[in-house]
Amino acid sequence: MDPQQQQQQTTATATPSQKQLSKDEVHKFLKSAVDLAIGSGEYHHRAVSELQNNITQYAIKKLGAVKPASTKCVVTCTVVQNTDAGFHITNALHWDDSCDTVVTYNFQNKAMNIVLTAYLITT
């Protein structure tokens, strides 16, 4: 039996930041941004701007660190006081479905609704 010659193959291995992010990963990051920032989870008009800012910053910093260099990232956070009033947020996307993604994380408690959306656009 001839000994198998080991073929030395050089493959271009992608570093973690070159890999396309999966929707599940992005969803996890968005959820952790809300968990980190939420604090007591109460809606106070004077504190909501800081809450929204913190969530957005946590999310964009995390995504910015792990996304591929050729991807642009936009994060939108909406915090709405939880009353009987209704609201709805829609996305209309004029882009390339094969390489661009949108991921949304919804959070709701007695006091508020938080809708956190990340758009990842490949250039």
Place this chain on the structure above:
Amino acid sequence: MTAPNGDSAAAPPAQRQKFDAAAARRVLGEVLRSELANTKYEADEVAQLGKRVGETINRRLSGEMALEQYKYVTSVSIFQNSGQGARMGTSAIWDPDADAVVQDMFVSDSIKCVAVVFAVCVY
């Protein structure tokens, strides 16, 4: 950043091809006023309404601006106008010279609508 023969396919858009934020804002305002005047907040129709507004905005932007290099992400948020508090913010990692965000708001007795367009350049 142009190749020796002057072809700039891989470069950000030249000055005259950049996204015109002021013109886009006018388009946004027109679409909001024409689609939302005299509408009431109806929970089972609001999703369709938001989708229609977003898609109309995208269609007009891609048609009138005629910028091949741009992708458009339009977020339309429709709130029942009943005095609840809300806060919305965004953050982006992109090319500030080429990319832009444009927003406009429509308020009536029944609804408050915020439309935000992210114009993202691809190279």
